[in-house]
Amino acid sequence: MTPSPTDVAALHTVLLDxxxxxxxxxxxxxxxxxxxxxxSELMLQxxxxxxxxxxxEAWMLxxxxxxxxxxEPAGEAVRxxxxxxxxxxxxxxxxxxxxxxxxxxxxxPADHDDLLALxxxxxxxxxxxxxxxxxxxxxxxDTNVRRVLARVADGQQYPAPAVxxxxxxxxxxxxxxxxxxxxxxxxxxxxxxxCTARSPRCGDCPVADLCRWRAAGHPEHVxxxxxxxxxxxxxxxxxxxxxxxxRDSTDPVTLAQLExxxxxxxxxxxxxDSLVADGLVQPAAGSTYTxxx
DNA sequence: AACTCGTGGGT
DNA sequence: TACCCAAGAGT
Numbered sequence: 551m552t553p554s555p556t557d558v559a560a561l562h563t564v565l566l567d568x569x570x571x572x573x574x575x576x577x578x579x580x581x582x583x584x585x586x587x588x589x590s591e592l593m594l595q596x597x598x599x600x601x602x603x604x605x606x607e608a609w610m611l612x613x614x615x616x617x618x619x620x621x622e623p624a625g626e627a628v629r630x631x632x633x634x635x636x637x638x639x640x641x642x643x644x645x646x647x648x649x650x651x652x653x654x655x656x657x658x659p660a661d662h663d664d665l666l667a668l669x670x671x672x673x674x675x676x677x678x679x680x681x682x683x684x685x686x687x688x689x690x691x692d693t694n695v696r697r698v699l700a701r702v703a704d705g706q707q708y709p710a711p712a713v714x715x716x717x718x719x720x721x722x723x724x725x726x727x728x729x730x731x732x733x734x735x736x737x738x739x740x741x742x743x744x745c746t747a748r749s750p751r752c753g754d755c756p757v758a759d760l761c762r763w764r765a766a767g768h769p770e771h772v773x774x775x776x777x778x779x780x781x782x783x784x785x786x787x788x789x790x791x792x793x794x795x796x797r798d799s800t801d802p803v804t805l806a807q808l809e810x811x812x813x814x815x816x817x818x819x820x821x822x823d824s825l826v827a828d829g830l831v832q833p834a835a836g837s838t839y840t841x842x843x
Numbered sequence: 844a845a846c847t848c849g850t851g852g853g854t
Numbered sequence: 855t856a857c858c859c860a861a862g863a864g865t
Binding site: 590591592593594595596597598599601602635636638639642669670671672673674675678690692693694695738741742747748776778779 | 857858859860861862863864
């Protein structure tokens, strides 16, 4: 439900004021240049801030601009990605750097649609980079913003499994005409640090008095339970083990070394094949494997 | 539209 | 302990 204009104005005032006082001092905020912002956004897809920080710092020292990364083999990006998870993101970030060099003269494009065309950049990331690095006005709908809006405006504990049209409409209706990029950052920050999924700290929330979920007495989520992510014995676990062996070795890895990482032969070879198909692993001489050159 | 894709810390 | 879930994207 769309809040009244009065409530929207109050939300803006109180949340932006809170953000002035409580925003975390993150490196990609201290220097919100396009490349650091793009790198951070790729790393932050499904990965918590605290785990991204050290990898981000090392990454920016090594590759301070898109051409620096584009000049390296993709495998170096995969290795530097370390244990952030979802290593295909490292491949996409490398491919994005190449595209930026080839199609945009080495500078991260400012246009939303140009950003969206980059590998690894979807609707959220395009809006985030356009907002935070270029100060544009876009609906930035990440998991934090979705949860904050679900609670404050809709009185629901959690948003729907996937972004709905109504949700996007609501987010657009509360987006300030001026300073939209700060509003985006503020709502994300609130969701990340106060209006958290598991244990919201409503006592510290600047918009508690305007929150419909709180007014309704914090009703539990109703509806189909959200499926967790299976892990033990999955291909994802197997792929992770195999790629860890590759990351930790500068020399080509033998099939025997990979066998030590995952006992099930059939699954091991299937996952190795899928890693090769994804471009994360490259076959080398004598039935050995390396990160992509 | 549902499914896949890593990793590790919090509760 | 056994989940839950984190600045999503691609297919």
